Amino acid sequence: MSLGFTIPPFRLPEIVSVIGVHLPQWPHSLVLVAALNAAAKLGLLPEDALARLEDRTFVVEVLDAGALACFRCQRGVFRPLLACPTTADLRFQANLAAFLQLLARQEDPDTLFFRRELSIVGDTELGLVVKNMLDAIEWPSLPTLPVFRSRA
Amino acid sequence: MPPMKVPRLVCPAGSLPALKAAVDHGADEVYFGFRNDTNARNFAGLNFDRPAMVEGIRYAHARNRRVLLAINTFAQPGRAVDWQHAVDEAAALGVDAVILADVGLLDYASRRHPGLRLHLSVQGSATSYEAVNFAHREFGIRRAVLPRVLTLAQVETVIRNTPVAIEVFGFGSLCVMNEGRCWLSSYATGESPNTVGACSPARHVQWEKSPGRMNTRLNGILIDSFADDEAAGYPTLCKGRFEVQGETYYALEEPTSLNVLEILPDIARIGVAAVKVEGRQRSPTYVAQVTRTLRAALDELADGAQRYHVRPAWQKELARVSEGSQVTLGAYDRPWR
Numbered sequence: 001m002s003l004g005f006t007i008p009p010f011r012l013p014e015i016v017s018v019i020g021v022h023l024p025q026w027p028h029s030l031v032l033v034a035a036l037n038a039a040a041k042l043g044l045l046p047e048d049a050l051a052r053l054e055d056r057t058f059v060v061e062v063l064d065a066g067a068l069a070c071f072r073c074q075r076g077v078f079r080p081l082l083a084c085p086t087t088a089d090l091r092f093q094a095n096l097a098a099f100l101q102l103l104a105r106q107e108d109p110d111t112l113f114f115r116r117e118l119s120i121v122g123d124t125e126l127g128l129v130v131k132n133m134l135d136a137i138e139w140p141s142l143p144t145l146p147v148f149r150s151r152a
Numbered sequence: 153m154p155p156m157k158v159p160r161l162v163c164p165a166g167s168l169p170a171l172k173a174a175v176d177h178g179a180d181e182v183y184f185g186f187r188n189d190t191n192a193r194n195f196a197g198l199n200f201d202r203p204a205m206v207e208g209i210r211y212a213h214a215r216n217r218r219v220l221l222a223i224n225t226f227a228q229p230g231r232a233v234d235w236q237h238a239v240d241e242a243a244a245l246g247v248d249a250v251i252l253a254d255v256g257l258l259d260y261a262s263r264r265h266p267g268l269r270l271h272l273s274v275q276g277s278a279t280s281y282e283a284v285n286f287a288h289r290e291f292g293i294r295r296a297v298l299p300r301v302l303t304l305a306q307v308e309t310v311i312r313n314t315p316v317a318i319e320v321f322g323f324g325s326l327c328v329m330n331e332g333r334c335w336l337s338s339y340a341t342g343e344s345p346n347t348v349g350a351c352s353p354a355r356h357v358q359w360e361k362s363p364g365r366m367n368t369r370l371n372g373i374l375i376d377s378f379a380d381d382e383a384a385g386y387p388t389l390c391k392g393r394f395e396v397q398g399e400t401y402y403a404l405e406e407p408t409s410l411n412v413l414e415i416l417p418d419i420a421r422i423g424v425a426a427v428k429v430e431g432r433q434r435s436p437t438y439v440a441q442v443t444r445t446l447r448a449a450l451d452e453l454a455d456g457a458q459r460y461h462v463r464p465a466w467q468k469e470l471a472r473v474s475e476g477s478q479v480t481l482g483a484y485d486r487p488w489r
C-alpha cells in the first residue's frame with residue numbers, strides 16, 4: 001500500500017502525554033475496535049488468525065500521547081474494555097509516529113523493535129500472530145473501500 | 153567496459169503481500185514455504201496456505217519471475233511421508249525449484265520428480281565443492297546455497313570446481329553461521345530447525361520491561377539486557393550477552409546483519425549465480441526496502457563494474473532495517489582461514 005507521502009519521525013511534545021494520561025481513554029478503544037471490526041468484516045483478517053486472538057486482552061499504548069486503547073476479542077468481534085487491565089495478554093508500546101509508520105507500511109515492525117521504538121510485552125507468540133496477521137493483509141486500494149464508493 | 157553478468161536476486165516472502173513486494177521491487181526469484189514444520193521459518197501466523205501459494209506463483213510467473221519453495225527442515229522419525237508430501241505438493245503447484253536440506257528427501261525428490269529442479273539449502277551445510285558435487289552426482293542438484301562461513305576466496309574455489317550454480321547470502325540477519333548444524337536453540341528450548349521445530353520459538357520468548365531496561369528471556373534463561381538507548385536483536389542464544397571470565401559481552405556473535413554491497417563486484421566477478429536476501433519472518437515493508445536497494449545496486453553493476461560505487465543512500469536504507477542497527481561483511485572478508 002503506497003499512500004504517496006512519507007510520515008516523518010516525530011515525537012509529540014511532552015505536554016500532550018502529561019495531559020493525555022488524565023483524559024478518558026475509552027474513546028481510543030472505541031475507535032481502534034471499530035477499525036478492527038471493519039477490517040474483519042471486509043474479510044481482511046484471516047479466520048485462523050482471528051481464532052487465535054479469541055478471549056485474549058490487548059493494550060495499545062501510544063506513549064507520547066499518553067493514550068491507551070484496550071480491547072478483547074470475543075467470538076470474532078473486537079470489544080472495547082472500558083477499564084484497562086494492568087496485565088493484558090499483550091501490550092504494544094510505541095510513540096504515535098512509529099504506530100503511523102507501521103500502519104502505512106513505511107516501517108517494518110522488526111526494524112522498529114531493533115531500534116527500540118516498539119515494545120511487545122506479554123505473550124510473545126500472540127504478538128507474532130498479530131504482527132503476521134497485519135503483514136498478510138492485502139489492503140484494497142482506497143477507492144474499493146466502501147467509504148469511498150459513490151452511493152447509487 | 154562491457155556489460156557485466158550479475159547474479160540473480162533471490163528475495164524472501166513470509167506472506168502474499170511480501171511476495172508481491174519482492175516481485176514489484178525487482179526480485180528475479182522469490183522463495184517461500186509451507187505453513188508447517190517442513191519449513192524452518194514455521195512461526196505463528198507466517199507463511200502460505202495453498203490458495204496464497206497458487207496466487208503468488210501466478211503473480212510471479214505473469215511477470216516472468218521464478219518461485220522457489222523451501223522445504224528446509226529434516227524429516228522427523230516416523231513422519232518422512234509428511235516431507236515427501238510437501239515435495240509432491242511443490243511439484244503439483246508448479247514452482248520453479250524446491251530448496252531441500254535433507255539428503256533422504258533429495259533422494260526422494262530426484263527419483264519421484266525427475267523434472268523438478270533441486271536446490272541444496274544452506275541448511276544442507278555444504279561448505280566444500282566435494283559436498284556440492286556429491287549432491288550433484290547423487291541427486292542432480294542444479295544450485296547450492298553456501299553457508300555463511302566461507303571467505304570470498306573459498307567461495308571462488310567452490311565455484312571453480314563444480315558444475316553446480318552457487319548462491320550466497322547478500323543481505324540479512326546473521327545467525328551463528330553454522331547452518332544446518334546449530335543446536336543452540338534446542339539447548340534452551342528443546343527446539344531448533346536442525347532437530348525439531350523453529351529457532352527460538354516465540355512461546356519461549358519473554359521481553360520484560362522495567363524503567364530504563366528491557367530483559368530478554370528464552371525459556372526463562374536471561375540471555376540479554378538492554379538499556380533504553382541500546383539497539384536490540386532477535387532473541388536467540390547466539391546473540392545473547394554472557395559472562396565469560398568475568399566479562400559480560402556478546403561472546404558468540406553480535407546482533408548484526410550481513411551486507412555485501414561493498415563486495416558485490418567481486419561476487420559477480422567470481423561467478424556467483426544468485427544472491428539471497430534473508431528474512432521470511434519480516435514484513436512486506438522490509439522486503440520492499442531491501443529488494444529495491446539490491447536491485448538498484450545490481451543494475452548499476454550490470455552497466456559495468458568500473459562505474460559501480462556504493463551509494464550512501466543504499467547503505468543508509470540497509471543499515472536502517474538491520475538487526476542491532478549494524479551491518480558486517482561477515483566471513484567473506486576475514487583475513488584468517
